[in-house]
Amino acid sequence: MKLFFLHFYILCLVIFLGACNSTPSEPERIMLDVQLAEDIIADPVTSRDPSTGRALSNNLYSLFDLDTNELILSSSVTDKDQRRTDSSGTIWDIGFRGTTVIFNGGVSGPGEATAQILTLPFETVFDEPLPSDGYVTDGSNTTCPSIETPAGPVPGSTLAICTGSGNGWYNYNSNTQLITPIPGRTIAFTTATGNYGALRFLSYYKGNPNPPDSDQPSRHYTFEYLVQPDGSRNLFRMPSDN
Amino acid sequence: MAKLPTYCYSGLIWVFCILCLLGTLTVSAQTVIPDYSPKDSIRTIEMTPLVITATRSQKMLEDVAVPTTIITSNIIQREGALRLGDVLANQMGIALFDDHGTGIQIQGFASDYTLILLDGEPVIGRTAGTLDIDRITLKGLSHLEIVRGPSSSLYGSEALAGVINLIPSPPKEKMEGAASFRIGSYATSDMTLQMEGGRDWGGMRVFVNRYASRGYDLSPNIYGPTTPSFSDWTGDLRAHIKLSERIKVKLGARGTFENQESVFASQQLGQTEERYNEEGARREWSIHPEIDVQLSKKTRLNTTLYRTSYRTETHHLRQEDEFINYEDNFDQTYSKAEIKLDMLWNTKHLSNIGGGVIGEQLGGTRYPSTSEPESSHRYFFIQHEWLASDLIHFNTSARYDDHSDYAARFTPKLSVIVRPSDQIRLRASIGSGFKAPAFRQLYLAFTNSSGGYSVFGSIPMSDGINQLEANGLIQQRLLDVRELDPLRAENSVAYNVGGSITLRTWLTAQLNLFHNNVTDLIETQPVAQKTNGAFVYGYFNLAKIYTRGIESELRMTPQLNSQSSLDISLGYQYLQARDREIVDAINEGTVYGRSPSGRDYRLGIGDYTGLFGRSPHSASLRAAYINSKIGLTASAHGRWRSRYGYRDLDGNLFANRPDEFVPHYAVLGATISKKFTFVPSIEFIAQVGLDNVFNHTYPTLVPSLPGRRGYTSLQFNF
Numbered sequence: 020m021k022l023f024f025l026h027f028y029i030l031c032l033v034i035f036l037g038a039c040n041s042t043p044s045e046p047e048r049i050m051l052d053v054q055l056a057e058d059i060i061a062d063p064v065t066s067r068d069p070s071t072g073r074a075l076s077n078n079l080y081s082l083f084d085l086d087t088n089e090l091i092l093s094s095s096v097t098d099k100d101q102r103r104t105d106s107s108g109t110i111w112d113i114g115f116r117g118t119t120v121i122f123n124g125g126v127s128g129p130g131e132a133t134a135q136i137l138t139l140p141f142e143t144v145f146d147e148p149l150p151s152d153g154y155v156t157d158g159s160n161t162t163c164p165s166i167e168t169p170a171g172p173v174p175g176s177t178l179a180i181c182t183g184s185g186n187g188w189y190n191y192n193s194n195t196q197l198i199t200p201i202p203g204r205t206i207a208f209t210t211a212t213g214n215y216g217a218l219r220f221l222s223y224y225k226g227n228p229n230p231p232d233s234d235q236p237s238r239h240y241t242f243e244y245l246v247q248p249d250g251s252r253n254l255f256r257m258p259s260d261n
Numbered sequence: 262m263a264k265l266p267t268y269c270y271s272g273l274i275w276v277f278c279i280l281c282l283l284g285t286l287t288v289s290a291q292t293v294i295p296d297y298s299p300k301d302s303i304r305t306i307e308m309t310p311l312v313i314t315a316t317r318s319q320k321m322l323e324d325v326a327v328p329t330t331i332i333t334s335n336i337i338q339r340e341g342a343l344r345l346g347d348v349l350a351n352q353m354g355i356a357l358f359d360d361h362g363t364g365i366q367i368q369g370f371a372s373d374y375t376l377i378l379l380d381g382e383p384v385i386g387r388t389a390g391t392l393d394i395d396r397i398t399l400k401g402l403s404h405l406e407i408v409r410g411p412s413s414s415l416y417g418s419e420a421l422a423g424v425i426n427l428i429p430s431p432p433k434e435k436m437e438g439a440a441s442f443r444i445g446s447y448a449t450s451d452m453t454l455q456m457e458g459g460r461d462w463g464g465m466r467v468f469v470n471r472y473a474s475r476g477y478d479l480s481p482n483i484y485g486p487t488t489p490s491f492s493d494w495t496g497d498l499r500a501h502i503k504l505s506e507r508i509k510v511k512l513g514a515r516g517t518f519e520n521q522e523s524v525f526a527s528q529q530l531g532q533t534e535e536r537y538n539e540e541g542a543r544r545e546w547s548i549h550p551e552i553d554v555q556l557s558k559k560t561r562l563n564t565t566l567y568r569t570s571y572r573t574e575t576h577h578l579r580q581e582d583e584f585i586n587y588e589d590n591f592d593q594t595y596s597k598a599e600i601k602l603d604m605l606w607n608t609k610h611l612s613n614i615g616g617g618v619i620g621e622q623l624g625g626t627r628y629p630s631t632s633e634p635e636s637s638h639r640y641f642f643i644q645h646e647w648l649a650s651d652l653i654h655f656n657t658s659a660r661y662d663d664h665s666d667y668a669a670r671f672t673p674k675l676s677v678i679v680r681p682s683d684q685i686r687l688r689a690s691i692g693s694g695f696k697a698p699a700f701r702q703l704y705l706a707f708t709n710s711s712g713g714y715s716v717f718g719s720i721p722m723s724d725g726i727n728q729l730e731a732n733g734l735i736q737q738r739l740l741d742v743r744e745l746d747p748l749r750a751e752n753s754v755a756y757n758v759g760g761s762i763t764l765r766t767w768l769t770a771q772l773n774l775f776h777n778n779v780t781d782l783i784e785t786q787p788v789a790q791k792t793n794g795a796f797v798y799g800y801f802n803l804a805k806i807y808t809r810g811i812e813s814e815l816r817m818t819p820q821l822n823s824q825s826s827l828d829i830s831l832g833y834q835y836l837q838a839r840d841r842e843i844v845d846a847i848n849e850g851t852v853y854g855r856s857p858s859g860r861d862y863r864l865g866i867g868d869y870t871g872l873f874g875r876s877p878h879s880a881s882l883r884a885a886y887i888n889s890k891i892g893l894t895a896s897a898h899g900r901w902r903s904r905y906g907y908r909d910l911d912g913n914l915f916a917n918r919p920d921e922f923v924p925h926y927a928v929l930g931a932t933i934s935k936k937f938t939f940v941p942s943i944e945f946i947a948q949v950g951l952d953n954v955f956n957h958t959y960p961t962l963v964p965s966l967p968g969r970r971g972y973t974s975l976q977f978n979f
Contacts, residue, residue, distance in 0.1 A: 023448070138851045139859035183787075190912050193785070194873075199912030202861045203853020221859065229857060230910040230920070 051245045054088050058225055061115035062094040063238040076238075079223050080088030080121065082111035085210055085218075085246050087097050109211035115240055118189055118198060118223070119179040123211040129177070130211025132156070134179040136187065137205045141243070146253040147213050149207045155179045163187075167210040180206065188220050192260045198223040215252045218244035313381070314406040314426040314646065316656060317415050318603060318613060320977030326676035326688050326771045328409040328654050328757055328812065330354070334430065338533060338895045339885055341932045341950040341972065343443070343451050345394040345427070346378075346965075350928070351898045352416065353832020353881045354409055354812045358874045362393025367409055368775050368839030369808030369875050370422030374696055376412070378426040378515050380499075382549050383419070383596045388426045390699060395965075396543070398495050398518065400453050400470045403430035409812065410775060411694025414658040414674035419642055421694030424938050429480035429499050430978050432457040432464030432588065438979050443948075445972025448475035450751075470495045476523070477967045479960035484536065487508040487964050506555075518542075522647035524580075537586060538578040545571050559605040565617075565689040567597045590758030591623035609648045616641040622953030623700055627707075634704040634720070636665045654678050662695075666703050668722060668749045670695055687760040688773075700798040702748060712909075721746040722799050725788055729797065738789045742799065749802050753779040760814075767819045776809040780886045804871065810836040824890035838871045843915060854918060857909035868917050876902035876925070876973040899929035901955075907962060923962045929954045944978040948967050 060075045082092040082105065092105040094116060105111070109130040114121040118226060123130035133154035155162075163175030164186050176182040184191035188206065189198050200220035207217050221227055225239040245254055310333075314368045315325040322329060332348055342348035346363045356366040365371025374938040375389035376383060377397075384392065401795035405427055412420040435456040443451045450473050457466035472491035480487060494517065501511040523539040547569035554562045572595065577587035599617030606612065626761045630632055642660035649655060659673040675690030681687070698719070705718040706725050717725040723742045729735050759773030789797040817829045846852045847869055851860045854868070870877060879902040902926045906916020916922055932950035939945060949972070956969040 139851065140863075142860065185914075190914050192909055192914060195908060195910075201853075201908070201912050202855035203851070205861060219861075252953075 022195055040208055051247060052246045053243050053245050054085075055241070055243050056083065057227065057241045058089060059083055059090060059240040059242075060094055060116055061238040061240055065074060065095075067086070067248055076247050078116070080106075080114040080116040082106055082114045082123075084110055085112040085208075085216060085244060086214070087246070088214075112210045113208075113218075115238075117238060118187075119182055120188060121157050122179050123210060125179075126158030127156075128211065131213055132209055134208040135205055136180065137207050137217075139205045140203055141205045141217065144207075144217040144245075144254050147219060149254065151218060151252060154207070154209060179255060189223065195233060196236065197231050210246060214250060215254075216244055216246035216248050217243055217254060275479055280833060289518055289801035289944055297381055297828075300635070301930060310404070312406050314378070314424055315408045315412070316513065316613075316646070316658075317381075317601070318611070318644075321760070324678065325652065325678075326678035326774075327412070327690050328354075328759060329816075330409075331408045332405040332407070336883065336885075337402065339441075339894045339932060339934060339950055340883070340898050340930065341886075341896075341974070342399055344398060345397040346360055348399060348405070349394060349425075351405065351613075351881050351883055351900050351930075353814045353830070356406070356876060356902060357394075357962060359591075359964070360391050360874075361388040362391045363395050363859065363965050364391035367407075368777060368812075369810065369836045369872070370777070371874070373699065374422040374694075376416055376424045377420040378424060379515070380418075380429050381426060381461050382547070382565070382567045382569070382597070383416075383595070384547075385569055386543075386545065386573075386592055388573075389978050396469050396493075396545075396970065397427070398472060398493075400495070401429050401455065401466065401468050403428045403617040404637060409451065409773070411672075411674065411692045411753060411755045411777075412692060413672045413694040414660045414692060414891075415642055415644065417660060417662050418695060418750065421696050421751070421779075427912045429497075430466075431501065432459045432466040432499065432763075433574070434459045434461065434464065439976060441974060441976035442977075443972055443974030444894050445696055445950075446970035447477045449473070449680040449970070449972070451974075461503075463500070467498050467499040468496070470497075479964070479967070480963075481907070483526075484534075485525035486523055487960060488967075489521040489539070489541070491519055493517065493519040496745070496940055508555075509553045511551040511553070513551075514547065516544075518548040532738070534721040534817055536580045538580060540578070541573065541575045542571045545569070549639065560604045561602070563601045563615075564597045565597070565601075567975035568595070569597075570594045580771075587755065588626060590620075590625040591627070592623045596620045598916065600910055607948075611646040611648075628704060634666075634700065636664065636666045636703075654680075662750075664697065664745075666697050668747045670750055670752075675976055680686070684867065685760065686762075689756075689758045691754070691756050692875060694755060694777075697750050698783055698800065698930075703763040713791065713793045715791070715795075717797065717799055719745075719800055721885070722784070722788070728790065728798060729789075734793075735797070736790045736792045738936055739787055742788055745799075748783065748800060749781050751783060751802070752781045753777050756894065761860040768816060769816045771812075771814045771816075773812045774810075774833070777807060777808045778810070780922060784808060792902040806839060807841065808838040810834060825886065825888040828883070828885045828887065829881040830881070834879045836871075836877055839869065840872065840915075843869060854913060856918070857920070860928065864913070865932075866931075868905075870906055872905045873908070876905040878903040882929075894932075894934045894936075896932045897929065898931075899927060901927040914962075923959060926957045926959070926963075927955060928952075928966065942979065946976040946978070948974045952975075 022250055042184050059081060061081055064076050066075050077094055079094045081090060081094040086090050091111040092102060096102060107129060109123060111123050112132050121127040122132035124132040133156050134154060135153045158177050160177050160179050162183055163181035165174050175186065181187040184237045188200055188204060190201050191198055205217050205219050209215055220242045222231065222241040224231055224235040224237055226235060227241040248253055293744060301849055310317050310322045310331050311321050312325060312329055313319050314326050314332060315329050318499055322331060332352065337348050339350060346357060349365055350357050354367060358364050358366055367375050371390060372392055373387060377392055378927030405425060407423065407425050409423045410426045416424060422563050431534045439455045453468055453470045455468035458464060476486045476488045476490040478486040500512045501509060503509050504858050521527055521541045525535065525539060526534045526536045528533045528534045530621050549567045551565045556562055575589045576585055579586050597617055597619045599615060599866050601613060604612045617640055621636045624633045634817050640660060640662045647655045656676045663669040672693045672695055676690030679687040701718060703718045705716055706721045708715040726735065749796050755777045757773055757775045761769060761771040763769045782804035784803045785798040786801050787796035788799040791797060812834050814830060814832045819828060820826045835935035847864060850863060852864045854864050855861050881900045882898060884897045904922040905924050909915060910921055910922050911918055930950065930952045931954060932948055934946055934948040937945045952970040953968060958966055958968050
């Protein structure tokens with residue numbers, strides 16, 4: 020019996036060492052640069068109703084181009100013609116109004132942007148190619164949790180990024196009244212022109228306060244993301260690509 | 262009082278009976294509570310106390326089938342405790358938690374799940390669910406009884422986590438007076454004057470207590486104190502009279518008045534700081550007549566009337582122009598009439614049946630004066646005790662509550678006690694508990710001016726949404742509120758299993774395992790979306806939690822020699838209080854944390870410490886040295902609690918990062934008391950004490966914990 024265990028240990032040791040030695044020497048990957056978008060306004064409070072003190076805002080989206088890291092149309096722009104012109108093309112990829120996030124596709128725009136939420140830390144998106152399926156356009160998402168009520172379920176939103184606390188990208192803390200991005204959620208998306216990328220939200224408050232601070236103005240998005248311009252689902256380049 | 266054989270199910274013998282004379286209800290009946298309030302401290306510890314809370318009839322503490330603890334007036338006295346929180350803080354199984362006042366947690370439940378009774382009748386007045394236990398003076402009490410686990414089958418709503426019953430001492434049969442005065446740090450003072458007297462046919466006791474403090478400031482760089490200055494007066498009357506051998510009438514009345522003053526500063530973004538005076542007042546009173554009629558040798562009828570009122574007022578005055586910036590009034594009245602029949606069938610069977618009506622009224626700033634909420638409530642309860650043999654006793658009880666504003670409910674409980682020997686008691690119970698929806702969950706109609714959202718309680722919800730819709734403010738309804746079932750009470754099923762063992766005459770160990778399964782916890786959910794994008798919220802029975810753990814206590818009362826003894830209690834509690842939804846999500850592997858540097862990492866079940874404000878481990882200590890010869894008592898008492906979560910920063914809605922916790926801490930107090938007798942019949946007790954010896958403070962996190970405080974007190978008994 021003793022002998023058996025001895026053999027077993029040796030076997031294990033061999034397998035273990037063998038595993039160590041067998042790491043292949045792959046060419047080193049070069050990560051894509053992570054882009055940072057800071058304080059993208061998403062229809063912030065503009066004024067207060069003088070009689071009730073109620074917060075007022077423009078009730079408009081900000082539209083953002085992920086390829087160039089540029090704000091295409093701010094929610095502060097109210098001119099209808101300009102808004103129509105700027106929102107009609109595929110130059111923008113993602114839009115924000117309050118906690119609602121839209122992608123330029125489906126019911127939200129003329130592009131072919133799609134998205135899905137992965138339960139993965141953002142850091143791990145380099146490890147493997149992004150998923151090939153599961154992406155939906157705004158208006159065609161059937162997975163958003165319905166609101167369970169005693170009168171029966173009420174269907175959830177149909178946007179690619181579900182609305183509501185705990186359903187999409189954020190949690191609302193009713194004690195501190197803070198909106199915080201849910202940790203361990205990464206949005207995999209395709210841009211309006213079909214390039215793959217990944218994104219995570221960092222803050223909903225102006226100046227990306229750490230820890231989050233509800234005294235700072237809300238509806239200011241800070242997020243990090245990357246886009247693979249070559250159309251593949253890998254978020255890295257091989258050295259030969261240079 | 263009759264002397265009973267020890268195993269003779271003492272409670273039963275006291276089953277009196279009655280003829281109910283409604284006309285005489287302005288006075289009230291003598292309770293059956295015997296006076297075991299102590300003349301001699303050593304003797305008291307030895308005596309087997311009688312308790313009433315667990316079964317609503319008298320029973321020896323050790324024969325009660327549910328986890329029950331008593332805290333005697335001796336302990337209150339020697340620990341220098343003034344307010345209810347002072348003495349509960351050092352009690353095994355009870356944790357204090359600050360949230361709009363000092364609340365208590367029992368078995369991991371927040372303050373709104375514990376019922377607090379004064380002589381068997383509920384104390385009302387909660388802010389955000391918390392009943393501030395520092396409102397209640399400990400003067401005039403014989404003892405406190407603490408029942409852990411649900412007792413809703415006897416007491417109804419709120420008795421879900423436990424019941425704390427403050428038992429006044431009955432008046433003595435001779436004239437006596439007592440005066441005490443205490444002064445301590447932060448100009449905290451307490452004065453009491455008490456007179457009592459009686460004969461065998463009746464008695465009366467009156468006391469007046471004033472408790473005041475200048476308040477303290479733990480954050481001197483912030484304008485305004487941590488706690489306000491206040492003065493609090495309590496007047497209390499307890500009287501009883503025996504109208505005949507069979508009819509006893511009892512009356513209790515109490516009034517409390519508190520005024521407090523404070524200052525604070527508030528600063529809107531981008532504006533200059535504005536300073537305010539804050540003034541608050543609280544007025545409470547209660548009246549409690551009771552009549553006890555012995556109908557026959559084996560039946561007794563008890564009729565109780567109770568009315569209590571709780572009223573607060575708060576003003577914020579801007580200092581520069583005395584403009585009243587904020588005003589809030591709250592007014593609650595609670596009236597109850599109850600009738601209870603105790604029946605002793607034979608030596609093995611005892612029943613209690615009863616029923617009552619409760620009316621409640623609410624008024625104040627938050628409720629429109631045109632439609633002040635009013636509710637009515639009927640209930641019936643029944644309890645049967647079956648003393649099957651010396652070895653085993655059963656107790657079953659059930660209660661039906663029919664309330665005008667939430668769904669009716671039925672609450673049963675079964676408990677059993679097994680006594681394999683005189684030294685061992687094994688207890689098990691399974692019972693249901695419930696908590697009625699809070700006032701806001703029923704009656705609130707509120708629109709947040711800055712956020713633009715609205716919240717409706719279940720009663721005004723339908724009308725409120727119709728009104729918003731008529732004003733063109735509703736974009737879409739998410740559900741048809743007319744089809745909603747009425748809001749249900751929050752509901753628990755609890756299991757308690759444990760026992761006690763007397764290892765030596767001076768050494769007893771107790772253990773209790775508890776598991777509370779709570780469903781139908783009330784949370785908000787959107788019911789409609791407004792045109793401004795904000796939601797209209799309603800209250801629904803949604804969440805599920807469970808709390809489970811171990812309560813254990815070791816009590817040592819060794820006699821050192823003929824004059825001196827020790828009395829030491831060591832308590833330890835292990836607790837898990839968890840949200841089922843979070844537990845399920847963690848088990849699915851979808852829950853992550855985010856480090857301050859932004860790295861996301863998956864959390865396991867070990868990273869989940871449970872609901873906010875709950876320490877997984879807590880310990881308590883009560884140690885006293887008592888020398889009856891020289892009248893000296895020394896006490897060291899305190900508690901320790903492990904860290905507990907208080908906020909979420911990384912977006913997963915529970916505490917997992919170190920900066921989301923209040924660190925563990927210990928609070929220890931010590932006193933020395935000496936009794937002098939100058940002339941016979943005049944007794945004089947001097948005490949010095951120190952609270953929070955280690956001077957632990959967390960100014961923002963635990964504002965109710967002041968630094969080290971000293972005090973000295975004198976008491977005359979004449």
